[in-house]
Amino acid sequence: MSPLNPILDNIPTTPGKFKPEKSPLHFLHHRLRLHTTLPKLTLVFLAFIFLFFFLSPPSPTAPRRTLRSTSWENHVKSSAKPRSRAAPIVLVTGAAGFVGSHAAVALKRRGNGVVGLDNFNPYYDVSLKKARKLQLLDRAGVFIVEGDINDAVLLRKLFGLVKFSHVLHLAAQAGVRYAMVNPNSYVESNVDGFVNLLEVAKSVNPQPVIVWASSSSVYGLNSKVPFSEKDRTDQPASLYAATKKAGEEIAHSYNHIYGLSITGLRFFTVYGPWGRPDMAYFFFTRDILKRRPISIYEGAGHVTVARDFTYIDDVVKGCLAAIDTAKKSTGSGGKKKGEAQFRIINLGNTSPVSVNKLVSILEKLLKVKAKKKVVLMPRNGDVPFTHANVTLARKELGYRPTTDLETGLGKFVKWYLEFYDGKKKSSW
């Protein structure tokens, strides 16, 4: 019989109602027994609390500000440990995203300390973000905190736990067309969230270096090609582009006032395995396989639409090189101590490919003929042409993209078929 049972026997069935016919001696006896068993009970209770809060598996993502929090804090600290003392310790925002997950894994693999942050928002299939977490980040040993860059308390907490030397800021509301559906999401993440992050970064000590993703979309209606960092960027064609351009100006002001070292990277149409389902190469693949018609945009006057498609591994190399070549921030405790580095650099492939060519490569790889519908490009934020000049990237970062579209799409299609076939078979 369990030692708890005698006590339970003596507890009245209706709590608080003792039966009056019991003798005073009985009560003395009862109290003595309670005195000896209470400490045991307390111990059992405390052991239970300990087991529940500390030994149960941590929430994979969400930091909870409860007793359990020490568990996620330990995960953050251990994920942030670099292999050598001199290696960067990087907070990667948007780490469950396409570029973020690849970049976080690459940083971890080369021995950096890495912590991810992402709000897992439902702009596109959240299960894809979760799969990146499970299959890429978890396997590489990158811990990701589920949280928002607008949460200043959380950001301060993270900087309190870890002395991040760098922030690779990739969290953003991406995609140009969705701005017509949910414009505020662009302001919240790309403007408010960025300011919030910079506010925290400028006030911590030491100040981290910031490397962040701007976009080729800032070139907007610029028609001078290839796009150079010196070209005008004051004619955005979408709210997305406008918020990225605002980010560049905001970054400049934080660099100027507080001495934060900031590098903005203008990515050009990044594609590859684990990509974004809202991008043409991704949904063309899905629709071609499902024998659905695909719309191919054409500019006014039958102008061919083309993009400077850049393979994910090339972009990740550019991000890592930006981290490695960045100079330190100069401020401390919110005060500038000297001029700090400010850079804006294109990361493209330098060889634009027409959408027709993209589709014909996909047809070959998928062995399915696409049902093409040529339509006039709607005025929804897309631009007809992008082409990067990467001279500055070569000089500053030693950047040399090496993957052509045919090779990169081959890798994407291989991943796509395995991933969605696997998904059909399993039920994760």
Ligand SMILES: NC(=O)c1ccc[n+]([C@@H]2O[C@H](COP(=O)([O-])OP(=O)(O)OC[C@H]3O[C@@H](n4cnc5c(N)ncnc54)[C@H](O)[C@@H]3O)[C@@H](O)[C@H]2O)c1
């Ligand atoms: N992929 C491209 O072709 C491309 C081109 C130009 C610029 N960019 C920029 O590169 C960065 C990464 O893009 P991506 O393609 O990986 O996009 P993505 O949408 O896959 O990744 C962004 C991630 O940020 C997270 N996020 C968004 N708002 C957040 C917030 N407020 N707090 C925390 N997390 C938040 C999202 O959940 C998502 O996982 C973005 O800044 C994007 O604007 C991408």
